[in-house]
Amino acid sequence: MDLIVQGVIKAFELIISFDPEVMGITWLSLKISGTATFISLFIGVSIGTVVALTNFYGKRVVISLINTGMGLPPVVVGLFVTMMIWRSGPFGFLEILYTPYAMIIAQAIIATPIVMGISLAAIQNLPPNLRLQILSLGASRLQMVWVLIKEARLPLLAAVMAGFGGVISEIGASIMVGGNIKGYSRVLTTATVMETGKGNFDIAIALGIILLLVAFAINALLTQIQQRQHPR
Amino acid sequence: MQIFRNSKVIVMLMIAALLFAFGTSNVFAAKAAPKQKNIIMATTTSTQDSGLLDVLLPIFEKKTGYFVKTISVGSGQAMKMGERGEADVLLVHSPDAEKKFIADGYGVNRQLVMHNDFIILGPAADPAKIKGVKSSAEAMKMIAQAGSLFLSRGDNSGTNSQEKKLWKTAGINPEGQKWYQQTGLGMGQTLNVTSEKQGYTLADRGTYLAMKKTLSLNILVEGDAALLNIYHVIEVNVAKWPKVNVAGAKAFANFMVSKETQEIIKTFGVSKFGSPLFFPDAGKRVEDLGK
Numbered sequence: 422m423d424l425i426v427q428g429v430i431k432a433f434e435l436i437i438s439f440d441p442e443v444m445g446i447t448w449l450s451l452k453i454s455g456t457a458t459f460i461s462l463f464i465g466v467s468i469g470t471v472v473a474l475t476n477f478y479g480k481r482v483v484i485s486l487i488n489t490g491m492g493l494p495p496v497v498v499g500l501f502v503t504m505m506i507w508r509s510g511p512f513g514f515l516e517i518l519y520t521p522y523a524m525i526i527a528q529a530i531i532a533t534p535i536v537m538g539i540s541l542a543a544i545q546n547l548p549p550n551l552r553l554q555i556l557s558l559g560a561s562r563l564q565m566v567w568v569l570i571k572e573a574r575l576p577l578l579a580a581v582m583a584g585f586g587g588v589i590s591e592i593g594a595s596i597m598v599g600g601n602i603k604g605y606s607r608v609l610t611t612a613t614v615m616e617t618g619k620g621n622f623d624i625a626i627a628l629g630i631i632l633l634l635v636a637f638a639i640n641a642l643l644t645q646i647q648q649r650q651h652p653r
Numbered sequence: 654m655q656i657f658r659n660s661k662v663i664v665m666l667m668i669a670a671l672l673f674a675f676g677t678s679n680v681f682a683a684k685a686a687p688k689q690k691n692i693i694m695a696t697t698t699s700t701q702d703s704g705l706l707d708v709l710l711p712i713f714e715k716k717t718g719y720f721v722k723t724i725s726v727g728s729g730q731a732m733k734m735g736e737r738g739e740a741d742v743l744l745v746h747s748p749d750a751e752k753k754f755i756a757d758g759y760g761v762n763r764q765l766v767m768h769n770d771f772i773i774l775g776p777a778a779d780p781a782k783i784k785g786v787k788s789s790a791e792a793m794k795m796i797a798q799a800g801s802l803f804l805s806r807g808d809n810s811g812t813n814s815q816e817k818k819l820w821k822t823a824g825i826n827p828e829g830q831k832w833y834q835q836t837g838l839g840m841g842q843t844l845n846v847t848s849e850k851q852g853y854t855l856a857d858r859g860t861y862l863a864m865k866k867t868l869s870l871n872i873l874v875e876g877d878a879a880l881l882n883i884y885h886v887i888e889v890n891v892a893k894w895p896k897v898n899v900a901g902a903k904a905f906a907n908f909m910v911s912k913e914t915q916e917i918i919k920t921f922g923v924s925k926f927g928s929p930l931f932f933p934d935a936g937k938r939v940e941d942l943g944k
Contacts, residue, residue: 507739508896518739519693519722600724603707618841619702620864 428626450608454589457528465536473544490534499594502527519600527594532584543576578647692901693722695731695740698839703859713908729809738894742902743887746811760887767931768883769858773874776851789877790822797825800832802852807835816855859930910935
């Protein structure tokens with residue numbers, strides 16, 4: 422119990438004093454996971470929408486695959502990305518193993534199926550007549566898709582939150598492809614594991630609290646946007 | 654009107670996200686720009702968990718302009734990385750495996766850096782009654798005979814290799830025994846588990862001293878010559894892996910055995926723990942250690 426109290430006190434100390442190392446780690450976490458979520462948003466929403474709006478042979482299999490991808494184990498992604506970008510791997514020439522870039526790639530791979538699955542369901546969930554109605558009003562196909570995406574913004578913002586929440590709290594892939602290098606690829610989750618390993622439980626708890634606060638702040642912001650824009 | 658307002662918000666969000674992404678990539682680019690400035694150093698968890706590298710690396714980086722990427726894993730995995738050419742330089746403590754590594758042509762210029770020692774830790778109650786036993790192998794035998802819980806790293810790290818060697822000397826095969834558990838974790842985490850379960854374990858003194866305040870474990874056996882923990886720096890053989898940063902590896906190895914660094918190692922931890930965590934040994938012979 423003492424330890425938890427100590428951790429909470431330590432967390433506030435670190436936040437209030439703007440501890441440069443902790444601030445750097447927090448900022449890096451935000452940058453990496455934010456960029457990864459952004460990439461996954463582009464890929465996830467576009468593919469999710471296309472799959473939702475088209476009919477083709479084997480569509481159910483594709484949807485099952487996407488839904489399975491939503492539960493992709495981060496460590497497996499980490500291992501796969503590591504082997505791809507090893508010096509001796511097929512993308513070794515890029516020399517990005519143990520860099521923030523590698524972490525962005527891995528996290529984007531984790532977040533994309535989550536965003537894709539939710540946006541797919543969101544677009545499919547719109548009333549089927551809506552499409553016909555929009556088209557009959559003289560909209561082009563592209564305009565129709567745009568209106569549909571806007572109609573589904575509520576679940577789509579939920580997709581962003583789910584994707585971001587998934588990657589910022591993720592550790593397996595980050596530590597494998599990033600290496601937890603001080604001041605370079607050390608993020609909140611990897612730092613928490615390391616401090617636990619060192620027996621600095623108070624700092625570990627403090628980092629955990631900061632991670633929660635960051636996740637809460639981002640989600641509060643997105644929820645604000647989501648709910649304000651919903652007229653019903 | 655409603656639609657217009659919505660799209661404005663969405664466009665603004667997208668612009669914000671774009672700016673965010675670009676700003677991000679610029680920051681990274683500035684850091685990653687100089688090629689072959691990066692040295693990948695694979696090392697053990699003990700050098701990282703003890704905090705030694707946090708002191709040494711900034712000095713090295715400032716002096717040489719290299720950027721060291723520390724990947725802290727067990728010695729076993731560190732050498733595997735070296736074998737694949739995924740690391741440039743190793744700082745490890747698993748002498749038998751290191752000799753094989755060199756003999757197989759994966760590494761060159763193996764140099765002695767420092768040593769400390771392994772200790773057998775256990776709960777204050779000491780159910781196997783090993784406190785003060787002089788021979789480490791004898792103590793291991795007593796733990797086995799008492800059937801007391803022993804936590805092993807189980808990760809082919811330097812500490813794990815040392816532990817296996819002690820079991821072998823004691824003539825005991827602990828694999829599969831009920832009292833023998835493998836954590837598969839680093840030294841720090843394994844100490845946490847051992848403390849929580851009140852078992853026995855083998856640890857390097859450096860990590861133990863650094864974590865002592867949060868552990869309820871006591872040093873029960875120490876000072877046996879078989880418990881020396883010796884660290885070497887090894888440059889990965891560029892002839893085998895042309896992508897290895899050979900200049901960087903050499904610079905790092907030279908830094909580790911330089912007089913200035915050895916002086917820092919000598920005093921590291923004294924003010925905090927009351928005794929040094931490592932003893933500098935550059936230029937000495939392994940046979941002379943601990944005498």
